[in-house]
Amino acid sequence: MPRKPDYNREEIIERARDLFWKQGWMGTSLKDLEATLQMKPGSFYAAFGSKEALFELAMEKYASDGAHRLTRMAKEIGPIRTLQNFPVLVVENEESPAKACMLSKTLLELHAHKHPLADKANHHLLQMEKQFADLFRQAQSAGEISAARDPKTLARRYQSDLIGLRVSAERQGVDAKSIAQEIADNLGSM
Amino acid sequence: MPRKPDYNREEIIERARDLFWKQGWMGTSLKDLEATLQMKPGSFYAAFGSKEALFELAMEKYASDGAHRLTRMAKEIGPIRTLQNFPVLVVENEESPAKACMLSKTLLELHAHKHPLADKANHHLLQMEKQFADLFRQAQSAGEISAARDPKTLARRYQSDLIGLRVSAERQGVDAKSIAQEIADNLGSM
């Protein structure tokens, strides 16, 4: 009977993700969203309920897309090369809205305010860490790196370095590709 | 002839620094500042001119205090132990307004908006990097670490790792002290 929405919901969420990723939570106003998503306030609130609800969807999309990309890479080139290539790819990607990780940015911006979105960002980061640990475990099983060290410890350090790399990549006058290459090289000699 | 201010300017800047450091630029309103600094808007604007001007002073204080602390440490315990201890100290300090670096936070928050404060944060980060490079150079001269690698490259990587560490320390459920210890240990075997 009724009318269907004029927009593609998934595409809207992706555009919102890119805008939030780039500008942050407080740095993105509803005017910004209206312009980028081509939606008037009424449609926006009918579709998503609130700015916060959309941010949550955007962050989930960010996290799950990242997880899928990692899984796909691991299938294609194996765990150790995935771990080595990932930092380089992230830094080299000229199309992404920002070099820095959206989850880190959200955490840093909202942690002090005890905003629920900060906890959700942390949750996604923990999931990512688990995925890294899995890849290290697989690399050890395949004999690609030494089995002496705890994969969870390796993942924790790897993620921390990756976060630092991605913040550095956001800076001007810093050769982030070199840092990424160093991280990759370090993994090669373990 | 005139009346003197009721407040100590340096102390006010320190309190502003702590609040901005914790809550960020957009996350800190003038109401917040009025409450924390115990200043009414009129006094505030007479003393500092704008929120932005005070943030800049706060960031300068943050940077110069950090630089002095590093210099002092290097005099007391030498360059390599300074580089090793610094990450551990930063993570263990329970009194600091936030674990993450104020400069990184400012950069991430304001870079996309091309806000002048983002450039100033980057400038201070570059100064810090230079100081780290100096410490690596001193450590090489003293024979404490191998002279094979470029001190600037070492500093760049060190700072990137430090930034990652400090973001990680802001998270819940992450053992940042272990990461800090790993960074320190790595420097020991170079």
Place this chain on the structure above:
DNA sequence: GGCTTTCTTGAGCGATCACTCAAGTATATA
């Protein structure tokens, strides 16, 4: 075509933003 149902539109809500300024108050000099 008429009816129902949903979507879109955009003016406008109260709250809060960074900031201003006229009036009042305190202090050092004369």
Place this chain on the structure above:
DNA sequence: TATATACTTGAGTGATCGCTCAAGAAAGCC
């Protein structure tokens, strides 16, 4: 003590914040 010179106060500025809702437009079913 009188006066000049800041400094402090806080109500109030226009702009923008996230968000609401009544009215109009479009599409599926009879």
